[in-house]
Amino acid sequence: MESLYAITTGVLTACGLYLTLRGRTFPVVVGLTLLSYAVNLFLFSMGGLTTDGAAILDGPGTYADPLPQALVLTAIVIGFAMTAFVVILAMRARSEAGNDHVDGRKREDGEGRA
Amino acid sequence: MIQHLIVLPVVLPLVAGILLLRSRQGVTRTKRLISVASTALLVLIGIALVAKAAGGEVTYYALGDWQPPFGIVLVLDRLSALMVLLTGVLALGAVVFACAGDDEKGSNFHGLFQWQLMGINGAFLTGDLFNLFVFFEVLLLASYALLLHGGGKARIQSSVHYVVLNLAGSSLFLIGVGILYGATGTLNMADMAVRLAELPAERDGLVKAGALILLVVFGLKAAILPLYFWLPRAYAAAPAPVAALFAIMTKVGIYSILRVYSLVFGESAGGLANLEQAWIWWFSLATLIAAGVGVLAARDLRLLVAYLVLVSVGTLLAGIGMGSVEAVSALLYYLIHTTLVTGGLFLLAELIGVQRGKAGTRLVKGRPLKQGGWLAGLFFVGAVGVAGLPPMSGALGKVLVMASAEGSQQAWLWPILLATGLAATVALSRAGSTLFWRSQGDAMGEALPRRQWFGVMWLLGASPLLVLLAGPITGYTLATAEQLANPEAMIHALFDAPMIKVDGATP
Numbered sequence: 001m002e003s004l005y006a007i008t009t010g011v012l013t014a015c016g017l018y019l020t021l022r023g024r025t026f027p028v029v030v031g032l033t034l035l036s037y038a039v040n041l042f043l044f045s046m047g048g049l050t051t052d053g054a055a056i057l058d059g060p061g062t063y064a065d066p067l068p069q070a071l072v073l074t075a076i077v078i079g080f081a082m083t084a085f086v087v088i089l090a091m092r093a094r095s096e097a098g099n100d101h102v103d104g105r106k107r108e109d110g111e112g113r114a
Numbered sequence: 115m116i117q118h119l120i121v122l123p124v125v126l127p128l129v130a131g132i133l134l135l136r137s138r139q140g141v142t143r144t145k146r147l148i149s150v151a152s153t154a155l156l157v158l159i160g161i162a163l164v165a166k167a168a169g170g171e172v173t174y175y176a177l178g179d180w181q182p183p184f185g186i187v188l189v190l191d192r193l194s195a196l197m198v199l200l201t202g203v204l205a206l207g208a209v210v211f212a213c214a215g216d217d218e219k220g221s222n223f224h225g226l227f228q229w230q231l232m233g234i235n236g237a238f239l240t241g242d243l244f245n246l247f248v249f250f251e252v253l254l255l256a257s258y259a260l261l262l263h264g265g266g267k268a269r270i271q272s273s274v275h276y277v278v279l280n281l282a283g284s285s286l287f288l289i290g291v292g293i294l295y296g297a298t299g300t301l302n303m304a305d306m307a308v309r310l311a312e313l314p315a316e317r318d319g320l321v322k323a324g325a326l327i328l329l330v331v332f333g334l335k336a337a338i339l340p341l342y343f344w345l346p347r348a349y350a351a352a353p354a355p356v357a358a359l360f361a362i363m364t365k366v367g368i369y370s371i372l373r374v375y376s377l378v379f380g381e382s383a384g385g386l387a388n389l390e391q392a393w394i395w396w397f398s399l400a401t402l403i404a405a406g407v408g409v410l411a412a413r414d415l416r417l418l419v420a421y422l423v424l425v426s427v428g429t430l431l432a433g434i435g436m437g438s439v440e441a442v443s444a445l446l447y448y449l450i451h452t453t454l455v456t457g458g459l460f461l462l463a464e465l466i467g468v469q470r471g472k473a474g475t476r477l478v479k480g481r482p483l484k485q486g487g488w489l490a491g492l493f494f495v496g497a498v499g500v501a502g503l504p505p506m507s508g509a510l511g512k513v514l515v516m517a518s519a520e521g522s523q524q525a526w527l528w529p530i531l532l533a534t535g536l537a538a539t540v541a542l543s544r545a546g547s548t549l550f551w552r553s554q555g556d557a558m559g560e561a562l563p564r565r566q567w568f569g570v571m572w573l574l575g576a577s578p579l580l581v582l583l584a585g586p587i588t589g590y591t592l593a594t595a596e597q598l599a600n601p602e603a604m605i606h607a608l609f610d611a612p613m614i615k616v617d618g619a620t621p
Binding site: 020025028032035036038039042043045046047048067068071074075078081082085086089090092093096097102103104 | 244248251255258262267270271273274275277278281282284285288289291292293295296301
């Protein structure tokens with residue numbers, strides 16, 4: 001399970017990073033979203049992966065570390081708010097500048113194409 | 115009440131912000147009154163906190179009485195008290211300035227301003243790494259909205275860069291915190307320091323990776339060389355009171371570096387001790403050089419001040435890079451000076467821009483200023499202060515930083531720091547002579563409101579005051595640096611604090 005989990009997180013991060021480095025705002029927003037998913041998965045795994053364990057310490061049985069789950073919840077909420085904000089910001093930038101390039105203008109040599 | 119003093123710098127702006135949000139429309143007078151009163155109270159609380167911390171006692175405050183290391187704690191020591199007071203003083207100047215009319219150019223200025231203060235104060239006071247992330251997000255969210263206050267193309271464009279970079283930074287922050295939690299099993303900074311000391315050697319690599327990822331995040335906030343490109347445009351585009359408040363934002367990054375690496379990765383961390391120093395030292399020198407070039411190249415007064423912020427960041431980081439008690443003490447003195455003076459210069463740039471009409475803050479020939487004498491006088495005070503010329507506080511701060519350099523550090527730091535100071539002097543005198551002497555036509559426009567004058571004088575007046583009170587202030591910063599160099603007391607206080615009683619009695 002660990003390797004599957006690690007590969008998933010890695011692929012998500014790679015895709016997120018690639019999209020974040022694009023020249024237009026929409027791929028950048030999607031990239032940031034993917035990146036935050038990857039980070040959430042990563043955080044979740046930091047307490048060690050436990051299957052079939054309660055998130056409470058009750059006796060000597062197996063239990064899952066409850067702290068990463070609480071952290072992930074916080075991170076999800078914050079990430080969600082940020083995504084909403086950045087979508088609105090990208091739309092405002094699009095309407096103010098007349099195009100959706102992150103720098104607000106197209107490069108003439110075509111370098112900044114998405 | 116007195117034992118809850120530590121939590122007030124977070125709770126008070128939160129409550130004030132909620133009150134300000136309630137009345138959406140109109141009643142500007144009431145809103146301004148609430149906002150200014152809350153900020154002024156923050157200054158008083160800051161003074162009380164400094165008085166409490168000055169004795170050297172480290173106070174913990176367990177939120178909801180959940181006991182550390184499991185619950186979240188706030189920590190008050192000399193450094194956090196100083197930073198909270200500094201935030202209050204800076205914010206008071208900015209908020210009074212905004213009350214002259216800047217706050218009505220968009221909605222909810224005062225509410226957002228208060229929440230930003232809450233985030234900043236929280237980041238200064240927290241003793242928990244994940245909580246630091248949460249407060250970073252609070253202050254960032256408020257700053258995104260404040261940066262956009264009033265709208266306009268330049269603001270939206272620079273916001274896109276600022277927001278995207280900081281969102282990526284937040285992701286990195288979480289990765290760093292996650293790695294450190296995975297390796298040590300705790301998020302409390304003092305507890306983490308204890309666990310690092312007894313960590314098996316095979317986890318050292320993991321901890322090192324986490325620590326350096328965090329350094330990238332703090333470097334982004336503090337605007338170190340490869341990560342500063344968002345700053346000049348964002349600060350130059352922000353509304354004046356917001357730009358003034360942002361003067362403390364880079365210092366949040368500096369504070370985080372100081373706090374995390376002195377407490378968690380202090381001497382007790384063994385092989386991992388001070389792992390950030392060599393990195394910061396070289397990057398700080400590079401930042402200084404790049405900022406010096408930027409200062410000379412700036413063609414707009416606001417952009418010029420933004421690059422001066424970068425100069426100060428480079429100087430402060432050089433202090434961290436040297437790492438001795440004297441260097442940290444010097445950098446703390448310089449930090450107080452630079453935060454207040456650059457904040458004041460952002461406000462002053464707005465006044466100059468308004469009186470010059472169409473030419474604005476661009477460094478070109480324009481109309482003469484109606485109140486040119488006063489503005490030029492204030493500009494002179496601010497410029498002398500920020501460029502580091504005697505008799506203002508900048509010179510004193512710079513001398514302290516330079517005096518703390520040892521051996522080969524002198525050979526690197528002195529020429530670079532002095533050359534950057536020269537660049538700043540040249541750029542500022544060129545800017546001043548263009549703005550105030552090269553003019554044509556008649557002065558127009560109205561006299562500036564008294565509130566704006568107050569804001570500028572409040573912040574720039576700090577510079578001569580810092581020189582007059584240099585004795586007590588350097589005494590305090592030296593004590594602070596000594597406290598930072600000996601984190602054992604802080605760790606001790608966490609586990610032996612009288613409040614950690616099983617019966618749950620609140621302190």
